[in-house]
Amino acid sequence: MFGKILIANRGEIAVRVIRACRDMGIVSVAVYSEADRNALHTQLADESICIGPALSRDSYLNANQIIGAALASRADAIHPGYGYLSENAAFAQACEDYGVTFIGPSPKALLLLGDKARAIETARNADVPTVPGSDGALPDVKSAKECAKRVGFPLMLKAAAGGGGRGIRLLRDVSEVEAAYSAASAEAQSFFGDGRLYIEKYIEHPRHIEFQILGDRHGTVIHLFERECSLQRRHQKMLEEAPSPFLTNQKRAEMGEAAVRLAKAAGYYGAGTVEFLIDANGRYYFMEMNPRIQVEHPVTELVTGIDLVSEQIRIALGAPLGYAQQDIDIKGHAMECRVNAEDPEHAFAPRPGTIAGLHVPGGPGVRVDSAIYQGYAVPPYYDSLLAKLIVHGHDRTEALARMKRAMAEFLVEGVTTNCDFHLRLLGLDAFCNGDYSVDTIGEML
Numbered sequence: 001m002f003g004k005i006l007i008a009n010r011g012e013i014a015v016r017v018i019r020a021c022r023d024m025g026i027v028s029v030a031v032y033s034e035a036d037r038n039a040l041h042t043q044l045a046d047e048s049i050c051i052g053p054a055l056s057r058d059s060y061l062n063a064n065q066i067i068g069a070a071l072a073s074r075a076d077a078i079h080p081g082y083g084y085l086s087e088n089a090a091f092a093q094a095c096e097d098y099g100v101t102f103i104g105p106s107p108k109a110l111l112l113l114g115d116k117a118r119a120i121e122t123a124r125n126a127d128v129p130t131v132p133g134s135d136g137a138l139p140d141v142k143s144a145k146e147c148a149k150r151v152g153f154p155l156m157l158k159a160a161a162g163g164g165g166r167g168i169r170l171l172r173d174v175s176e177v178e179a180a181y182s183a184a185s186a187e188a189q190s191f192f193g194d195g196r197l198y199i200e201k202y203i204e205h206p207r208h209i210e211f212q213i214l215g216d217r218h219g220t221v222i223h224l225f226e227r228e229c230s231l232q233r234r235h236q237k238m239l240e241e242a243p244s245p246f247l248t249n250q251k252r253a254e255m256g257e258a259a260v261r262l263a264k265a266a267g268y269y270g271a272g273t274v275e276f277l278i279d280a281n282g283r284y285y286f287m288e289m290n291p292r293i294q295v296e297h298p299v300t301e302l303v304t305g306i307d308l309v310s311e312q313i314r315i316a317l318g319a320p321l322g323y324a325q326q327d328i329d330i331k332g333h334a335m336e337c338r339v340n341a342e343d344p345e346h347a348f349a350p351r352p353g354t355i356a357g358l359h360v361p362g363g364p365g366v367r368v369d370s371a372i373y374q375g376y377a378v379p380p381y382y383d384s385l386l387a388k389l390i391v392h393g394h395d396r397t398e399a400l401a402r403m404k405r406a407m408a409e410f411l412v413e414g415v416t417t418n419c420d421f422h423l424r425l426l427g428l429d430a431f432c433n434g435d436y437s438v439d440t441i442g443e444m445l
């Protein structure tokens with residue numbers, strides 16, 4: 001077992017990893033920026049090391065500082081959480097070079113999956129359905145035009161180095177290709193240092209369904225079923241649930257097997273998520289794979305009973321998976337609402353401030369993952385996630401009732417939150433009926 005793990009993150013996910021360490025008898029080391037001296041993760045960890053100024057690029061993204069802190073504290077491993085350095089192949093490699101285990105996939109898998117065009121090629125070779133489109137990245141604008149005519153409109157132009165909605169364009173006509181190609185390529189170049197683009201046919205009113213997978217370092221891969229993540233606003237997820245109200249058991253099994261084939265083809269180990277789009281006819285297409293623990297992982301933990309963060313740690317140690325596919329089933333239904341310090345009345349602008357009063361809901365089937373406390377000053381430098389409210393019930397009806405009960409009880413004073421917006425969303429017919437798509441929140445606004 002690892003004796004000590006350094007957590008290269010902040011906020012609720014850092015707290016989540018500290019808790020897993022404590023459950024497993026592992027000493028935890030927090031790193032924190034100058035703005036996070038009073039943060040919960042700084043106080044809760046066994047040891048804490050300041051790694052620089054408030055701005056993320058000077059602290060939580062500073063690989064040298066973080067590896068230095070790991071060596072100084074004699075940590076055996078680094079857990080990167082999500083965001084920040086979690087998908088950075090050079091960081092994962094640097095950890096290994098300094099003899100510190102990176103709790104995540106291999107640098108090679110991170111490189112492969114970071115290139116969305118290569119990930120799609122890997123999917124095609126593994127017989128995983130993909131959206132009709134270009135064969136990998138486009139060499140130039142001329143081939144983009146040719147490919148666009150062949151694929152047909154509407155289509156999407158996406159950055160090979162992108163993901164999660166950055167650097168994508170929707171094109172309705174061939175006359176738009178030239179200008180969109182140069183603009184998107186320049187944007188991708190400045191965002192990611194890589195201007196390569198690929199084309200996909202546009203899937204209208206899709207649903208976003210993702211499969212959780214776990215792979216060990218010996219080639220065994222299983223899936224832990226899906227999360228339904230269609231309720232997003234501008235590519236920010238607001239509410240996730242499992243199981244998806246749309247999937248038949250047959251489709252669920254088929255997609256799970258496809259997710260496992262892809263992970264195996266990528267030589268993947270660790271926890272990961274395979275994202276699919278589903279069209280109105282129920283056809284599914286691989287979109288991209290996220291090589292990290294995700295914000296919404298507790299939804300899967302509640303329906304499968306598996307602690308994903310402790311599994312990540314065991315896998316990094318080289319332990320074989322403790323479960324076979326037939327050991328995994330879905331028990332009941334779970335939902336997660338992301339409570340953010342933001343103002344839905346003003347375009348969801350971030351609203352940092354001090355938590356003057358706080359009542360956290362509880363009772364049957366309720367879990368809250370957060371890093372706030374009464375008197376805590378939410379810093380303006382980081383994302384606006386305050387808490388994740390996660391509920392479990394025997395079925396969707398019970399889970400929804402519990403979410404409404406818990407959300408109505410949640411009291412955060414001193415900062416504006418999206419709690420009332422969530423209550424509206426939970427009351428929406430489309431949501432109650434489980435009949436929604438990635439367009440639903442946009443239509444609601």
Ligand code: MV4
Pocket residue numbers: 131156163164165166168200201202203204206207208229230232235277438439
């Ligand atoms: C698409 C699509 C339709 N067709 N690709 C948006 C973020 C990025 N992860 C991919 N996205 C989309 N890609 C094709 N070929 C529609 C979206 C999309 C979307 C996807 C998932 C969740 C919410 C979304 C909201 C708008 C558009």
